[in-house]
Amino acid sequence: MNTQKILIVDDEEAIRVVLRDILEYENYLIEEADCASKALAVLEKEKFDIVISDIKMPGMGGIELLSKIQGLCDTPVIMITGHGDIDTAVEAIKKGAYDYITKPLDINRLLVAVRNAQDKQVMMVETRKLKKKVNKRYDIIGESKAIVHLKEMIDKVAATNARVLITGENGTGKELVAHWLHEKSDRSSNAFIEVNCAAIPSELIESELFGHEKGSFTSAVKQRKGNFELADNGTLFLDEIGDMSLSAQAKVLRALQENKITRVGGEKDIQVNVRVIAATNKNLEQEIANRTFREDLYHRLNVINLHVPPLRERLDDIPLLVNHFAGQIHEMQGLPMRTFTEDAFVELKKMPWKGNIRELHNIVERLIILCGNPINGEDVKKYTSYI
Numbered sequence: 001m002n003t004q005k006i007l008i009v010d011d012e013e014a015i016r017v018v019l020r021d022i023l024e025y026e027n028y029l030i031e032e033a034d035c036a037s038k039a040l041a042v043l044e045k046e047k048f049d050i051v052i053s054d055i056k057m058p059g060m061g062g063i064e065l066l067s068k069i070q071g072l073c074d075t076p077v078i079m080i081t082g083h084g085d086i087d088t089a090v091e092a093i094k095k096g097a098y099d100y101i102t103k104p105l106d107i108n109r110l111l112v113a114v115r116n117a118q119d120k121q122v123m124m125v126e127t128r129k130l131k132k133k134v135n136k137r138y139d140i141i142g143e144s145k146a147i148v149h150l151k152e153m154i155d156k157v158a159a160t161n162a163r164v165l166i167t168g169e170n171g172t173g174k175e176l177v178a179h180w181l182h183e184k185s186d187r188s189s190n191a192f193i194e195v196n197c198a199a200i201p202s203e204l205i206e207s208e209l210f211g212h213e214k215g216s217f218t219s220a221v222k223q224r225k226g227n228f229e230l231a232d233n234g235t236l237f238l239d240e241i242g243d244m245s246l247s248a249q250a251k252v253l254r255a256l257q258e259n260k261i262t263r264v265g266g267e268k269d270i271q272v273n274v275r276v277i278a279a280t281n282k283n284l285e286q287e288i289a290n291r292t293f294r295e296d297l298y299h300r301l302n303v304i305n306l307h308v309p310p311l312r313e314r315l316d317d318i319p320l321l322v323n324h325f326a327g328q329i330h331e332m333q334g335l336p337m338r339t340f341t342e343d344a345f346v347e348l349k350k351m352p353w354k355g356n357i358r359e360l361h362n363i364v365e366r367l368i369i370l371c372g373n374p375i376n377g378e379d380v381k382k383y384t385s386y387i
Contacts, residue, residue, distance in 0.1 A: 004118055005029045005046070009039040009053040009065065010080065015105075019052060022107055023114070036060035036068075043072055050117045054080045055088055055100075063092055070096055074124060076117040080105075138179040141324045142317035146309040150177070157304050158184035163256070165301045166279040168308030171358030174279040175239060177306055181277055182235040190234035193227045197248075198240035205248045207264050210255075216265020228261045228272050235275045241301070242282035242293060252276075253297045276301070311353040311360060319345050321357065325364040338368045343377030351384065 006028050008019045013034070020030045031046075033039035036057060043051070051069060055062035066077050076098035081089040089100035098120065099113040140151060157164060158181045166174045175194070182192045200208050207217075211226030227236055238244070244252070255261045256276060260269045278301045287293035311318075322340055330337040353359060363384055371379040 003029065004049045005031070006050045006052060006114070007031050007033065007039060007042060007048045009033045009036060009051065009057075009062075011035060011054065011057045015054070015080070015103075018105060019110075022105075022110060026111065026114075028114070036062070036065040039065060040068055040072070043069065043075075047073070048075050049121050050114060051075055051077045052080065052114075053077060055085055055092065056082070063088070063095065066092060066095060066097055076120055078113050078117055138176050138183070139324070140173065140176050140180060141321050142314060143320065144309075144314040144317045146314050147317060150306065150308065153304075153306055154180050154184065157181065157306070159186065161275050163275070163301050163303045164277045164306055165284075165304070166277065166306045166308060168279075168281065169310050169356055170281050171356035172308040172310055173357050174281075174308050175237070177308060178235075178237040178239075178277045178279060182237075182275075185235070185275070187234050187275060191231050192235045192237065193231040194237045194239060195227050196239045198243035202245040202248070205245060206251060209248065210251060210261045210263055211266075212264035213266045216263075220265065223263075226261065226263065228255055228274055229270060231274045232272050233274075235277060238276060238278040240280060241278040242280040242284055242287055246292070246294065249294045249297050253294060253300060256297075256300045311356045315349045318348050318360070321360055322348065322364055325361050326368060329365055329368055333365075335365075335368050336373070338371070339374040341374050341376045344375050344380050347377040347380035347384075 006023055008016050008023075008030060009032075010016050010019070011034050016032045016034070020032065023030055031042060031048075033042055036053070037060060039051070039053065053062045053065055057065075062079055066079070069075060069077055077096070079089055079092045079097045079100040080103065081092075081100050082103050086102070089097075089102075092100060098117045101110050101113055140147065140154075142148075154177060164178075164181060166177050168174050178194075179192065182188060195208065197205065207220075207224070207226065209226050209228055211224050211229055212220050214220055214223045238252075251261070255272065255274075259273065260271050262269055284293050284298050284302075288295045288298060319340070322345070326338055326340070329335050348360075348363075355362070366383055367375050367379060370383055
């Protein structure tokens with residue numbers, strides 16, 4: 001039995017009857033509304049997988065109904081139109097309708113449109129599930145005062161376009177903060193592009209960030225868009241920006257000042273709308289004194305400073321983090337679920353945590369692999385040591 005629910009909206013009863021007969025024969029669950037206002041009332045109470053609506057109806061028409069449905073839910077809408085209203089149907093597609101079918105109704109055309117809309121809805125559900133999993137991966141876990149303050153700051157800053165400089169030691173989770181600034185912003189439906197400035201050779205960083213034209217250097221066999229272009233209308237995260245070359249810093253400064261970039265080997269300016277978030281484990285003020293970082297770029301980036309505390313300053317979060325990592329490792333790697341005793345947490349809190357959260361994750365994984373259940377303080381002492 002097909003569990004897909006379809007709402008048919010048409011002021012002509014004959015059309016509704018034909019559509020119901022066709023779709024119920026295919027085992028869809030059908031409800032009807034003879035006007036747009038009744039359709040909206042039904043949609044506010046029930047969830048439907050597809051809406052099929054006539055374009056021309058007394059009172060509120062199909063185009064207006066489409067707009068109101070989009071504000072209410074993400075259900076695909078298929079429009080019904082007469083042969084003389086194709087232009088209106090095309091307008092509906094531009095405004096977000098999934099498809100349209102013409103009168104007199106072609107059964108095969110109708111069923112193809114419905115099945116395609118059904119597939120789209122299934123894909124949207126899967127995408128939401130996947131995004132939820134991705135978001136879970138970037139959870140900021142903790143209830144310590146420092147972490148609560150950090151989360152509050154993220155909530156305040158995320159909705160703006162202000163540039164953010166995230167500081168903190170290696171392994172503290174600076175990339176998590178960057179992801180959440182993006183996820184909680186108006187740009188979340190657009191690209192989040194991450195660049196590790198320390199991992200890209202200095203001679204390639206400009207091409208990576210700004211792209212290049214074909215033939216601009218030996219290996220430039222074709223035109224390539226850079227990360228600023230790829231992140232247009234989204235977020236560009238420049239991780240370890242303290243390791244960026246001075247020549248690349250100068251071009252990044254121009255991009256931030258003028259919202260435009262030029263590809264390597266190119267002459268044309270390209271307008272970009274990018275929110276830049278940067279992170280570093282270095283003291284940039286010291287780097288400025290050492291003449292390895294531009295002071296003007298520092299002030300462009302450091303509109304808002306978010307400092308991620310080291311693990312040794314938030315030891316009370318260790319039980320929460322350990323249980324989170326244990327569940328994550330079980331789910332993603334299929335390793336057995338383990339619990340940790342109180343004396344295990346006591347021993348973990350004694351450690352200096354030079355590698356911060358990243359080190360804790362690795363140790364939890366090591367203990368889950370090597371120990372039985374539950375994992376106790378003796379296990380922690382046995383399998384964790386500093387050279």
